[in-house]
Amino acid sequence: MPSQKGAKCEEVELRRGPWTLEEDTMLIHYIARHAEGRWNLLARCSGLKRTGKSCRLRWLNYLKPDLKRGNLSPEEQFLILELHSKWGNRWSRIAQYLPGRTDNEIKNYWRTRVQKQARQLNIDANSSIFRDAVRCYWMPRLLEKMSLTSDPSGTNPNPDPPIPSHPQQVVYNAGSSDHMLSPSNPSTTCYGQSSNSAELALSPNYDDPFFTYGLDALDPATFPTASDCGNDWEGLWSMDELWQARKQHDEEGEGGGGIFLQ
């Protein structure tokens, strides 16, 4: 049994598994005194029988004070879908655009919600078909939901979660007829109107630092409303619709147009 005395330089039996309240407290207090970073040193000196990696993960994913808890807002979900379509599984990079959310949280969201949909459709989540389905159905639904949750009438049963304010902020003009997002400041994500909506209808302009979508060309009115959906994922995406859409896509062939734009 190694003694606690001089544990700095000794091998200690490392703990694994869920963190206890006591461990959390120790970690919080140590970081309050010494700041975060130098995780291996922290692990040795704090008295925690954890690896530096484990301490870092616990702090970043759970204990850090500015973390948001609770469900992702439609705005956040929209951003995740958008950024993932651009960057793929670059979770930490995506997380930079969702203040208070961790890469782990976003990764879990993607795996449990988004990949599940792909699995159920028998589609590869990274396939173009699935990406198009996300753009054609899922994202408009989120936009719709975003407009509902910002309903000024106050009839919305789910009050708005805080909108990300840094480094980017999504602003949705709920009252506008063209269903576009507009910038309110230089760091705002802009889903603006395209001069060539046919071309940009479903294609992000990746040259734009805030990658503009021509969402005006996507008329949410043509999609069933959220309330029309069954008990599918958050009422945003009906499996029947997607099967129908996929069938249509298959029948018309890869270059045949239809709802899945190439």
Added chain:
DNA sequence: AATCCACACAACCGCCTTGTT
């Protein structure tokens, strides 16, 4: 009431990158 199952999320693992000596 018991069991099963799916889901959400916390935590771990291994690899890669970066910084330091």
Added chain:
DNA sequence: CAACAAGGCGGTTGTGTGGAT
């Protein structure tokens, strides 16, 4: 320049929980 350590990242696994049967 090489070797090493630390940190970061993405993939994967383990576990608690709630709903369905």
